[in-house]
Amino acid sequence: MTREFEGKVVIVTGAGSGIGEACAKQLAEAGAKVVAADMNLDGAERVVADIQAKGGEALPYKIDVSDPAAVGAMVAYAVTTYGKLDGAVNNAGIGGPLKPIADYEIDEWKHVIDVDLHSVFYCMKYEIQAMLKNGGGSIVNMSSILGTNGFAGAPAYVASKHALVGMTKNAGIEYSAHGVRVNAVGPAFIKTPLIDNALDDATQEFLVTKHPIGRLGRPEEVANLVLFLLSDKASFITGSYHLVDGAYAAQ
Numbered sequence: 001m002t003r004e005f006e007g008k009v010v011i012v013t014g015a016g017s018g019i020g021e022a023c024a025k026q027l028a029e030a031g032a033k034v035v036a037a038d039m040n041l042d043g044a045e046r047v048v049a050d051i052q053a054k055g056g057e058a059l060p061y062k063i064d065v066s067d068p069a070a071v072g073a074m075v076a077y078a079v080t081t082y083g084k085l086d087g088a089v090n091n092a093g094i095g096g097p098l099k100p101i102a103d104y105e106i107d108e109w110k111h112v113i114d115v116d117l118h119s120v121f122y123c124m125k126y127e128i129q130a131m132l133k134n135g136g137g138s139i140v141n142m143s144s145i146l147g148t149n150g151f152a153g154a155p156a157y158v159a160s161k162h163a164l165v166g167m168t169k170n171a172g173i174e175y176s177a178h179g180v181r182v183n184a185v186g187p188a189f190i191k192t193p194l195i196d197n198a199l200d201d202a203t204q205e206f207l208v209t210k211h212p213i214g215r216l217g218r219p220e221e222v223a224n225l226v227l228f229l230l231s232d233k234a235s236f237i238t239g240s241y242h243l244v245d246g247a248y249a250a251q
């Protein structure tokens with residue numbers, strides 16, 4: 001891998017497992033200084049230890065991304081520790097309970113929207129402020145294939161991931177002339193702890209059939225796209241939504 005992120009400072013939320021872990025590791029391998037932020041500090045520390053063992057630069061940071069003050073403090077930590085902020089992967093999230101709208105409790109709905117949607121607004125607000133001070137930057141918001149498609153039993157997750165696509169478009173319009181690019185990534189079903197914990201084997205086998213490529217995705221395959229969008233190679237790409245989905249949405 002080339003060191004194309006040498007000297008860059010990047011925050012990855014949800015870096016303690018799955019897609020965020022793969023993003024943090026690939027970014028560090030490519031030379032970035034990574035703030036590996038997660039509610040699960042053990043997970044973030046494990047990822048950072050792996051990165052450091054390979055000679056990379058990263059620090060763990062405990063965060064609940066649904067707390068706006070904590071998000072502001074996380075961005076301030078990156079800037080005071082590493083001097084600036086160049087990139088961010090707003091990836092932390094939860095699937096939420098699996099049940100249809102009429103059965104969804106109000107508090108369950110609010111919690112998923114807080115963690116999956118409001119958090120990304122908080123992150124972008126503070127990240128963009130820091131990036132503007134530094135002459136620009138690049139942000140990737142982790143949406144989902146469920147940013148365009150519905151999925152029975154996941155109304156709050158689907159609503160959040162659709163909203164992230166809209167918010168990404170707006171950020172692209174608002175900041176493209178100011179050097180900050182913002183994109184959303186839409187992975188189909190990726191084999192991560194989120195999927196393994198939420199869905200039994202039969203459901204996972206059913207999900208495989210929804211992907212014409214014949215398998216679920218791998219976290220590394222999402223991270224490949226994230227790194228491209230964060231990099232200067234994507235200098236004309238902003239305000240848009242990019243699938244990594246094994247042809248799921250093509251059907």
Ligand code: ADP
Nearest residue numbers: 014016017018019039040064065092093192194
């Ligand atoms: P995926 O990689 O598919 O998104 P995972 O469940 O493997 O799914 O990863 C999501 C990550 O987000 C986990 O490491 C989890 O601890 C983290 N996370 C979940 N909720 C929060 C939160 N409120 N604040 C910070 N991190 C969170």
